Amino acid sequence: MGAFGDRDADLVAADVEHYLSAQGEKGLLRFITCGSVDDGKSTLIGRLLYEAKVLFEDQLAALAADSRKAGTHGDGLDFALLLDGLTAEREQGITIDVAYRFFSTVKRKFIVADTPGHEQYTRNMVTGASTADAAVLLVDARKGVLTQTRRHAYLASLLGIRQIALVVNKMDLVEYSATVFSAIEDQFRAFARSIGLDHVSCIPVSALKGDNILSLSARMQWYHGPTVMGYLETVEVDDARLETAPFRLPVQWVNRPHADFRGFAGTVVSGVIRPGDRIRVQPSGRESRVARIVTYDGDLPRAVSGQSITLTLADEVDVSRGDVICAADAPAGVADQFEAAIVWMGDQPMLPGRPYWLKLGAKTVGATLGHPKYLVNVNTLEHLAARKLQLNEVGVVNVAVDRPIAFDPYTTNRDTGGFIVIDRFSNNTVGAGLLHFALRRSHNIHWQATDVDKPARSAQKGQKACVLWFTGLSGAGKSTIANLVERTLHGRGLHTYLLDGDNVRHGLSRDLGFTAEDRVENIRRVGEVARLMVDAGLIVLVSFISPFRAERRMARDFVEEGEFIEIFVDTPLAVAEERDPKGLYRKARRGELKNFTGIDSPYEPPEHAEIRIDTTVHAPEAAAELIIRALEQRGAVRPV
Amino acid sequence: MTLTHLERLEAEAIHIMREVVAEADKPVMLYSIGKDSSVMLHLAVKAFHPAKPPFPLLHVDTTWKFRQMYEFRDRMARELGLDLIVHVNPDGLKMNINPFVHGSTIHTDVMKTQALKQALDTHGFDVAFGGARRDEEKSRAKERVFSFRSRQHHWDPKNQRPELWRLYNGRKHQRETVRVFPLSNWTELDVWEYIHRERISVVPLYFARERPVVSRNGALIMVDDDRMPLEEGEVPMMRRVRFRTLGCYPLTAAIESEADTLTGIIEEMLRTRTSERQGRVIDHDETASMEKKKQEGYF
DSSP: OOSSOHHHHHHHHHOHHHHHHHHTTOEEEEEEEEOOGGGTHHHHHHHHHHHTTOSOHHHHHHHHHHHHHHOSSTTSOOHHHHHOOSHHHHHHTOOOSOEEEEEEOSSEEEEEEEOOOSGGGHHHHHHHHTTOSEEEEEEETTTOSOHHHHHHHHHHHHTTOOEEEEEEEOGGGGTTOHHHHHHHHHHHHHHHHHTTOOEEEEEEOBTTTTBTTSSOOGGGTTOOSOOHHHHHHHSOOTHHHHHHSOOEEEEEEEEOSSTTOOEEEEEOOBSEEOTTOEEEEETTTEEEEEEEEEOTTOOOSOEETTOEEEEEESSOOOOOTTOEEEETTSOOEEEEEEEEEEEEOOSSOBOTTOEEEEEETTEEEEEEEOOOSEEEOTTTOOEEOOSSBOTTOEEEEEEEEEEEEEEOOTTTOHHHHEEEEEOTTTOOEEEEEEEEEEOHHHHHOOOOOOSSOHHHHHHHHTSOOEEEEEEOOTTSSHHHHHHHHHHHHHHTTOOEEEEEHHHHHHTTTTTOOSSHHHHHHHHHHHHHHHHHHHHTTOEEEEEOOOOOHHHHHHHHHHSOTTSEEEEEEEOOHHHHHHHOTTSHHHHHHTTOSSSOBTTTBOOOOOSSOSEEEETTTSOHHHHHHHHHHHHHHTTSSOOO | OOOOHHHHHHHHHHHHHHHHHHHOSSEEEEOOSSHHHHHHHHHHHHHHTTSOOSSOEEEEOOSOBOHHHHHHHHHHHHHHTOOEEEEOOHHHHHHTOOHHHHHHHHHHIIIIIIHHHHHHHHHTOSEEEOOOOGGGOTTGGGOOSEEEEOTTOOOOTTSOOOOBTTBOOOOOOTTOEEEEOTTTTOOHHHHHHHHHHHTOOOOGGGSOEEEEEEEETTEEEEOOSTTSOOOTTOOOEEEEEEOSSOSBGGGBEEEEOOOOSHHHHHHHHHHOOSOGGGGBGGGGSSTTHHHHHHHHTOO
């Protein structure tokens, strides 16, 4: 008996060299297990590992000791303890995170993503499912198909898993009844069909007793399908389908060891490539032919999906990280607006209009997500209206990126259709996106080039267009100071316009309230208007609380480098509240005003404002004076 | 033509390394001289061919490695023409930290954990490749491929980024660092099969031969140099032994074995009944010891 199956050990005894050559042909299956501890998931995985002889003596001894300590299984082994690796999990007796397990038989090596079952761990299940070829869903024979089972099946299908096994566990507790099993099977198959899952297998087992795990159980002679292990050893992996799909290689890294070599390194995510094949580089659309497929082991005559290779091209075409090398006759699409399903993974909700990073393949771009068209109730699959997406929610939104990128629909290709959403400030991965299709309007609306441009319009006015963005708490003195600055500039014959927070809310943003998402949308509109006015050659003064760094960053990104001057009107909350010119703080303190900045909604002070004014030191006139000096020093306006 | 499991693991590791090199400011490869490091180094050579791996190797040296490991390390760096940085904790040297005197916990903390943080800070490395595998230990089974460390090098297991598809999010704030584990999904047997397939050189200590050992608390410890204090009446005996894992010689137990070839090792592995970390003294202190050490900044 060895670390691997008995069948492996027999082979070894016969001939290690033969064993090794058999290993050389062994495939890999990645699968996910879903279900809760109550369904016996840990027992099932523990049983598979145990039967595959992956558990070593010292691990078993440690497990026996831990099981006695936990005391949940009498003298038996509690396999859940083996799987729950983090202290918090062991203490609370729950699985929090995805754990990866490994075992192998003569036929395959397996990587199991073991994920927790509860709804609050949807993000963990989605993570595990993203790389899986198959999903094993567990149900308790006594309980049958539950809400949780449907949710797991839906998420597995959403993430593109094509092979599903429903393992009906604890058959020993229902007297190994064929009737019970087929009722559950019929119910599940009907549901699976309704969500487009075609390849479903149902297996009755007792993980505890070992029935139908490795060998067919004598206690269920009415069952003629595969055992769990038999299923895992033979279920089809997605490779075969991907190999017949059009060629895609997202370029990760340009390899230039010397002037005579320029190779494009990346992983083939679908299709086949040979030297001489015509390719098209997306999004640029430039075409060439493959010259060589370079690897350390020598040039290859062909490469297939899954391989990490380096290509050289016949022509000097411009290719950089993030571009996708495609089959010339079936290239990836190119667009900058899409519809996508989003699984939200951030603790803070997704805010429509807020700028995020989006990473797709090897490309990272700026992106904003629109208002959810609808949200999917993962338990009932109903579509619900929503204004934002919260942690673990799934919704369909429009996505706009700041430049055209190459893509395929997720259902065709996970690697060119799946993306992550990254928060710009925490740098955390806060969402997973599955591309549906490009929006038509991004193809049809072209930027209209005009002859009279911004430099021409600014020159006619004898000034440099820019945005002076005043941010600070309510009552800090933004509007007062901005008004004084505008008067000075206007007096010098410069062309200005002042956009004031309160005034804009009477018109342009009349439909918006003060929730976090409405504030983001408000700033987006004001930022866009400021951009248009800068394009018209104006000096635009914006006086807005604009409490969030992310949105001020977005407004900054609307205009060119150097055109955005952030002026932090710095007043401590206590001082602003003391002044309270509009009586708003008093109202907010009484609870009559919700989401008031500084009271029950945060203000994020600028970290690198171009100009900072301390209003506890400077009166408004002096502050305006200081700002004018600073603008002169920066070369934004000419000194008189 | 479906890829075999080793081909898929190889492609995944290469993909991970290329992502790091494309996105990191100043990457480094932690090189511990063991079999996993040998495989990782080989994969790096493959990933960037025909260029050389565009990062240096860093060996955090406790000064207590086996002599054959030092010889092997210097030979590999020379043959591959790679930049090798060796860092020893100068404070530890001054204090004369010695596993025989101070015990494994202090030795590991000062000469490995603290030393690693010093080396990364001194050179300003923002991403460090490590050869750890998820099958080694329970807390590693839940660690990401890109594992983030705070400015103080702390690991927060409850606040890890989701890793989906082949997408790795390497964005970080100033002075935060990332440990990246390209061999996360490999098992010990995968490593040996790959060494066999690719004919990768490993330290000769992995192969069985007659070596001088003493038996302490049931563990066979090799007498590698004269710094090892022998207890009264203790006489080194010659035994046919090999090592499943290599670390500091006073903390690494040998196993009696006849496996003196790669196929012999693989055959032995298929029959063995204990996990490889059993040979490492540091993991047995307490159940969650690795998770704790990792949180403090250990690899």
